Amino acid sequence: MRTSIATVCLSGGLVQKMYAAAEAGFDGIEIFEPDLVAAPQSPEEIRALADRLGLSLDLYQPFRDAEGVDEEAFADVLHRAEAKFRLMRRLGIDLMLVCSNVGTATLDDDEVSAGQLRRLGELAAAYDIRLAYEALAWGRFVDDYRRSWRIVELADHPNVGVCLDSFHILSRGHDPKQIEEIPAEKIFFLQLADAPALSMDVLSWSRHHRLFPGEGSFDLPAFLAHVQRAGYAGPLSLEVFNDTFRQTDPVRTARQAQRSLRWLADRTADLLGDEAGPLPRLPEVAAPEAFDFVEIKAPETSGVEVLLEQLGFDFGGRHRSKQVRLWTWGEVRIVCNDQGGSPAAPRIAAVGFDVADSEPAAERAAALMAPPVHRRTYAGEQALRAFSSPDGTEVFCSHAEDWIGEFDGGVAGTSTERGSARIDHVNLVQPWHSFDEAVLFYTSVLSLTPQPTQEVAGPSGLVRSQVMSSPAGGVRLPLNLLPTGQLAGDEQAHAQHVALACQDIVGVVAAARERGLRPLKVPGNYYDDLVARFRLSEDFVATLRELDLLYDRDADGEYLHCYTETVGEVFFELVERRERYDGFGAGNAPVRLVSQAG
Numbered sequence: 320m321r322t323s324i325a326t327v328c329l330s331g332g333l334v335q336k337m338y339a340a341a342e343a344g345f346d347g348i349e350i351f352e353p354d355l356v357a358a359p360q361s362p363e364e365i366r367a368l369a370d371r372l373g374l375s376l377d378l379y380q381p382f383r384d385a386e387g388v389d390e391e392a393f394a395d396v397l398h399r400a401e402a403k404f405r406l407m408r409r410l411g412i413d414l415m416l417v418c419s420n421v422g423t424a425t426l427d428d429d430e431v432s433a434g435q436l437r438r439l440g441e442l443a444a445a446y447d448i449r450l451a452y453e454a455l456a457w458g459r460f461v462d463d464y465r466r467s468w469r470i471v472e473l474a475d476h477p478n479v480g481v482c483l484d485s486f487h488i489l490s491r492g493h494d495p496k497q498i499e500e501i502p503a504e505k506i507f508f509l510q511l512a513d514a515p516a517l518s519m520d521v522l523s524w525s526r527h528h529r530l531f532p533g534e535g536s537f538d539l540p541a542f543l544a545h546v547q548r549a550g551y552a553g554p555l556s557l558e559v560f561n562d563t564f565r566q567t568d569p570v571r572t573a574r575q576a577q578r579s580l581r582w583l584a585d586r587t588a589d590l591l592g593d594e595a596g597p598l599p600r601l602p603e604v605a606a607p608e609a610f611d612f613v614e615i616k617a618p619e620t621s622g623v624e625v626l627l628e629q630l631g632f633d634f635g636g637r638h639r640s641k642q643v644r645l646w647t648w649g650e651v652r653i654v655c656n657d658q659g660g661s662p663a664a665p666r667i668a669a670v671g672f673d674v675a676d677s678e679p680a681a682e683r684a685a686a687l688m689a690p691p692v693h694r695r696t697y698a699g700e701q702a703l704r705a706f707s708s709p710d711g712t713e714v715f716c717s718h719a720e721d722w723i724g725e726f727d728g729g730v731a732g733t734s735t736e737r738g739s740a741r742i743d744h745v746n747l748v749q750p751w752h753s754f755d756e757a758v759l760f761y762t763s764v765l766s767l768t769p770q771p772t773q774e775v776a777g778p779s780g781l782v783r784s785q786v787m788s789s790p791a792g793g794v795r796l797p798l799n800l801l802p803t804g805q806l807a808g809d810e811q812a813h814a815q816h817v818a819l820a821c822q823d824i825v826g827v828v829a830a831a832r833e834r835g836l837r838p839l840k841v842p843g844n845y846y847d848d849l850v851a852r853f854r855l856s857e858d859f860v861a862t863l864r865e866l867d868l869l870y871d872r873d874a875d876g877e878y879l880h881c882y883t884e885t886v887g888e889v890f891f892e893l894v895e896r897r898e899r900y901d902g903f904g905a906g907n908a909p910v911r912l913v914s915q916a917g
């Protein structure tokens with residue numbers, strides 16, 4: 320499988336983009352014309368650099384407004400094209416992308432367009448150049464790949480073929496199955512992009528919101544399977560116009576892009592089975608169905624452990640050789656780490672996921688270029704493999720049995736009178752520039768599935784939230800994207816949190832309050848509104864009000880929850896899920912955000 324990336328995906332100048340693509344392991348690039356025009360280097364220098372970096376120059380693009388025009392306009396098209404063909408010879412590029420006409424087309428006639436593409440193809444042939452015709456989703460007359468293929472078929476010239484771009488096809492809801500009817504030798508190029516489900520004009524959607532495969536809502540594995548079944552053997556090239564990637568580190572973006580192609584190839588090979596051909600596979604790993612632990616970096620005096628004690632955790636002992644303490648409650652294991660000058664503000668430093676087999680999980684993460692994390696390990700201690708997620712939180716694939724013996728006090732006796740508990744979800748706050756990357760990271764590395772995005776209004780802006788979850792719901796990882804502005808009080812509301820599921824939240828919170836816990840205060844107006852929305856008994860609402868419990872109900876069941884105060888950058892949530900309730904009480908989030916902002 321050859322991989323390629325359009326220079327438009329990356330920030331920086333052309334040379335910087337080329338270094339980034341090479342460093343991330345791409346085989347080639349598509350040169351986006353404005354990048355070349357703005358570059359101080361000559362075409363010959365760019366060609367030499369590509370050679371030196373081991374990058375092939377796969378495509379020059381875009382050539383606009385070529386077909387469907389009158390004869391006078393077409394004379395200008397030929398003139399313009401010839402200049403580009405000469406330039407491409409200097410660059411050593413033999414494939415040019417021709418977009419369907421959006422501006423100058425006046426003739427809605429396949430015969431005319433085909434005739435003009437044929438004449439352009441004849442001119443290109445003289446320069447040993449081929450043309451890949453792409454139907455833009457907003458083309459004046461040609462906006463459907465099936466029509467662009469009909470025109471190419473009519474043009475009937477060996478130097479004229481189609482370029483398929485997943486965005487233009489899937490954004491319009493066109494069925495990609497008919498790609499299989501296009502002869503492989505006529506598919507000159509393939510561009511891949513994902514996108515979030517948005518209802519907006521398709522041009523703005525394309526120019527600002529494209530994403531790498533695995534980050535959006537399109538079914539790219541199914542799309543690529545059609546292209547592979549057609550017999551396409553050219554490079555898989557990414558073409559992602561995205562406002563964030565245009566302004567973030569190009570090396571990091573290029574690695575993210577390469578990760579997305581490796582994930583996509585593997586998923587597509589799954590769909591194709593015996594027909595997968597040369598698509599490379601990843602070590603197979605089932606999604607984890609439980610959290611193994613959460614590690615909080617916190618000095619012993621920070622107050623986090625006071626909270627844990629109030630919540631009813633048992634002290635599970637000190638680590639044999641490190642400044643690390645374990646707290647347990649049922650199946651919940653929280654590790655407080657005070658090593659190496661912990662930051663004053665406690666924060667979630669690592670999350671352990673209980674995967675069936677840690678070795679292949681670590682191999683898979685490495686194949687997806689997840690940056691490894693090296694922790695100090697002493698003789699006789701389990702060396703756990705960990706990786707850094709895009710926001711810096713370390714991800715472990717681990718099993719408590721392998722490491723819990725390193726804590727004196729051993730496995731803590733679990734107080735049965737408080738019932739069992741488990742980690743329900745871990746909410747990780749994402750910086751604005753790594754949100755999409757995080758979705759891809761958890762999708763590809765841990766095989767978690769992104770759920771539909773939600774937006775919650777907070778006092779200082781909208782919080783976008785996307786939950787990554789395992790098939791049976793044992794692991795839920797809400798990723799929250801914060802508003803970009805920072806108002807006073809934001810820090811509290813935008814801390815990360817660990818939610819603990821218990822069976823009798825009323826009893827647990829009542830006991831915790833006896834031990835001194837002060838849950839986040841919920842305003843009286845909230846309970847008046849609850850009474851209006853749900854037919855709840857007065858007694859029940861009085862209990863909720865007394866204990867500052869929040870409530871939600873849907874067709875699947877009920878959700879009762881409450882929050883602790885925030886310590887540094889972390890707080891805890893207690894939850895009780897009744898029946899099959901699968902949400903997070905999203906309607907209550909604005910109340911929490913306002914209360915936390917104080």
Ligand SMILES: O=C(O)c1ccc(O)c(O)c1
Binds near residue numbers: 380510
């Ligand atoms: O947005 C555009 O104009 C544009 C240009 C070239 C492409 O390949 C494409 O998919 C879109």
Ligand SMILES: [Mg+2]
Binds near residue numbers: 453484558
């Ligand atoms: Mg394209």
